[in-house]
Amino acid sequence: MNTESLFSPFRLKSLNIKNRIVMAPMTRSFSPSGVPTNDVAAYYRKRAEGEVGLILSEGTVINRISSSNDANVPHFYGAEALAGWQNVINNVHKAGGAMGPQIWHMGIMDNHASGWVPAQPFEGPSGVNRPGFNNGNTMTERDIADTIAAFGQAAADAKALGFDCVEIHGAHGYLIDQFFWEGTNLRTDGYGGQTLPQRSRFAIEVIKEVRRRVGDDFAVIIRLSQFKPSAYTNKLAANPQELEAWLNPLADAGVDIFHCSQRRFWEAEFEGSDLNFAGWAKKVTGKATITVGSVGLSGDFFGSFAGESSEVSSLDELLRRFDRGDFDLVGVGRPILADPNWVKKIHEGRNADLRNFTPEALRELVMD
């Protein structure tokens, strides 16, 4: 297995990274009251020392009272939390790494198992987070405008703290995705509509505001998924034409890189071609893309949440697609969560040292 092509540098605006491996954003819930600790900084520093090209932070929530359902998910607002993030990026840069925060609003959520709830009800396009499950408020136009401004503020703060890029979390059934999906966007005003391009208005306004706040030269990534945790087989875009009609307005609004979340990167997005989501996104927009989903592992991440283990698997199929030019960057989640030196081991061909993924890895933050 020749992995050399994954170890070529990548430059795009503010991003200047030494290889094509991206640590996928992974919620860890180790930031009490939303403040990233020294341990959080050490956790990310170890991944930079382990040669990860670009680290994307765990989802970190914007300044809205009900943007989170978990008291231990980090905030990306407030002096204390931002000082914590300053410590994180300083550590990552000292270790030669690059990093962007994944800025997040969860939208309508299930209540967290801890029993903690935010001081105001959850908010979303229509109060539902899956068809038939109402657990919050329908956002007013004022709520929407304030939320767009909060995304912009978080992006501006990311730049001011010295991060290398910012990622907008538009995937996995959270707020932005709740606007995209007809199952959760039941609005009849200008933020709803029969078509995906109509339901993209909220995302487009978030992207434009983020772009306005960070300027032209700062790299902006958006993460998208066709699937929802409540609907694994969902397709927002049913064919390449619909994908183009969805993504090009997002690109025009200011997206530099599409981070195309799949559970398994090798699955074809549409019939008639083996291109995956990232492959199609690059083809229809001409923008850089990140693929992700079970790279180097046999089982997917929902299986891990259900307590299943995954075994190390070959990178041959990934390399075939990468070398063909399907995508620019490769997101890797659980292998890098479980092993800070995963990238270094791949680079050095130490395949025998790679670890299987067991859910025990989720319990601790800083491990060797």
Ligand SMILES: Cc1cc2nc3c(=O)[nH]c(=O)nc-3n(C[C@H](O)[C@H](O)[C@H](O)COP(=O)(O)O)c2cc1C
């Ligand atoms: C513990 C854990 C937490 C996650 N949290 C997030 C998150 O905060 N934001 C996000 O976009 N995806 C999140 N994901 C999904 C990962 O970013 C990634 O897409 C997924 O794990 C598939 O990659 P993998 O198969 O390499 O693990 C999470 C995954 C795991 C395992």
